[in-house]
């Protein structure tokens with residue numbers, strides 16, 4: 001959360017002249033409700049079901065940039081779909097930067113906790129190995145403006161051997 005997937009994904013899609021999809025936005029559109037509502041009414045598991053359906057269906061399309069939600073890697077089905085359908089970029093951010101970048105946003109139900117910094121640290125510990133398991137490239141985003149992150153992604157993707 002707060003690594004910049006939505007922000008960077010949109011910019012990257014523009015550079016690549018590809019359509020951009022954000023799984024969180026897609027879930028909200030398909031549900032007709034926002035993410036906090038889905039968590040409140042259906043719980044995290046209900047949200048994860050919807051997330052899996054959206055990611056697996058978007059992974060059937062070719063030629064787009066997809067920003068997932070931060071917890072998409074938790075389900076093996078999502079990891080497999082992402083791996084199979086294209087290149088995977090892991091945007092890494094330190095917990096300190098995640099705290100800064102998510103502080104003003106009320107749209108992340110998992111951070112509605114007394115100590116959101118601890119939540120972010122606990123989530124990163126669980127998720128970091130999963131992101132690494134499926135990533136083709138890992139990009140450090142701390143103290144780097146979005147434009148610089150996008151440039152590095154383009155260079156690193158270019159350097160990969162064709163699949």
Ligand SMILES: Nc1ncnc2c1ncn2[C@@H]1O[C@H](COP(=O)(O)OP(=O)(O)OP(=O)(O)O)[C@@H](O)[C@H]1O
Nearest residue numbers: 001002003004005006007069070101141144145146
């Ligand atoms: N490289 C960066 N440097 C500074 N600020 C950034 C950077 N990337 C993103 N931000 C800012 O951090 C905030 C969170 O970014 P964003 O919503 O793109 O994160 P996310 O990874 O999509 O989070 P989530 O997992 O919750 O969907 C936004 O306000 C965005 O402008």
Ligand SMILES: O=C(O)C1=C[C@@H](O)[C@@H](O)[C@H](O)C1
Nearest residue numbers: 001024035069070071108109
């Ligand atoms: O990291 C997470 O588990 C989440 C991140 C957001 O993108 C949303 O998908 C939702 O708030 C859950």
Ligand SMILES: [Mg+2]
Nearest residue numbers: 005006024068
């Ligand atoms: Mg996002």
